[in-house]
Amino acid sequence: MFRNPSYRVAMATETIREFRIEVPQADLDDLKERLARVRWPAALPGTGSASGNGWARGVPVEYLSDLAEYWRGGYDWRREEARLNEFPQFTTEIDGQTVHFLHVRSPEPDALPLIVTHGYPSSVAEMTGILGPLSDPRAHGSDPADAFHVVVPSLPGYGFSTPLREPGWELTRTAKAWVELMARLGYERYGAHGGDIGAGVSGDLGIHAPDAVVGAHVATDPSALALVGGLLPDETDDMTAEQKERLGELRQWEAEGRGYLQIQTTRPQTLAYGLADSPVAQLAWIAEKFQEWTNPAAALPEDAVDRDQLLTNISLYWFTGTGPSAANFIYEASHAERDWSASSPAPVGMAVFATDALMRYVLNREGYIEHFSEFDKGGHFPAMEVPDLLVDDIRAFFRRYR
Secondary structure, X not given: OXXXXXXXXXXXXXXXXXEOOOOOHHHHHHHHHHHHOOOOOOOOOOOOOOOOOOOOOOOOHHHHHHHHXXXXXXXXXXHXXXXXXXXXXXXXXXXXXXXXXXXXXXXXXXXXXXXXXXXOOOOHHHHHHHHHHHHOXXXXXXXXXXXXXXXEEOOOOOOOOOOOOOXXXXXXXXXXXXXXXXXXXXXXXXXXXXXXXXXXXXXXXHHHOOOOEEEEEEXXXXXXXXXXXXXXXXXXXXXXXXXXXXXXHHHHHHHHHOHHHHHHOOOHHHHHHHHXXXXXXXHHHHHHHHHXXXXXXXXXXXXXXXHHHHHHHHHHXXXXXXXXXXXXXXXXXXXXXXXXXXXXXXXXXXXXXXXXOOHHHHHOOOOOOOEEEEEOOOOOOHHHHOHHHHHHHHHHHHHHHO
């Protein structure tokens, strides 16, 4: 399906193959044909609108039908495919699994290597807006001393890190694979950044490569705080009235917002049939998360992120058929045994987007995280929502570790 000629990279110890995305025209035609004959569900009176409280029962028919029609007739995959192919891409096999990654080397000789890991429901397409500023700050009007060699892998079972060869891929195994990947690329000292699943992987890297990982920068937001089990605290006397009110809001949101997670951590195979067979099911499954997790001030996903970039991310799931295997990664992560006593010696920086009164109280109440940044803007996908803020914070954190 995708051209993947083999060649040996001199600096690598294992075969690394050049990769170029080439979705067959038959797959594009099939997508458009499926989108042209969708059997839309009927909306109950007063519930189908995308405005007001129309999202309370899930993605409104009015919104999704419009987005699907744009995906079918307005969105240009070939243009977006060409943009993705502007970035050097490769695959290699690690622990029996094909791993796809972007590798953008900086023109600055003293650049710090940085491995960037996406989360769910995301892909390497999320990071395209930050690759230029991170790798070549001079060309973007910034200090060349802040340059990075940037490596952006697709998580196992996501995008082009497919097919998933066997069960068992979760955070720890992925972190160990990333250590091997960076070693194959000849990087002996590097930093890490990630959000969502990528935050967990980035935080784990220093456990497995303590002499190589100089620091881990992670991005988070209130939706992540509410969705990760056990992070929301009990109400305490020293909370302000504003913090108590926000805690109540997040607890209510947690109760309603974890539905997707409960399905994917318990019955991913049942969900897989819809994601594999229906582009509208895949579209709705991801678009809902972008509506719920992006900047709360944004009424619709495209008010927070570029509509074409959103559809490029969703198209990668559809064309690679990775909705099911991405769901299985979440199943594996929830069932994996973790050594909670293991901790990384690497320093951690944290950037909180769409922050509120509760975030610092929960995440850095004692001030142990030395680099703790809070931003009113953005949300769960800062590389898409507020790329400039994210890039500036990554640069600021790693200046002391170069």
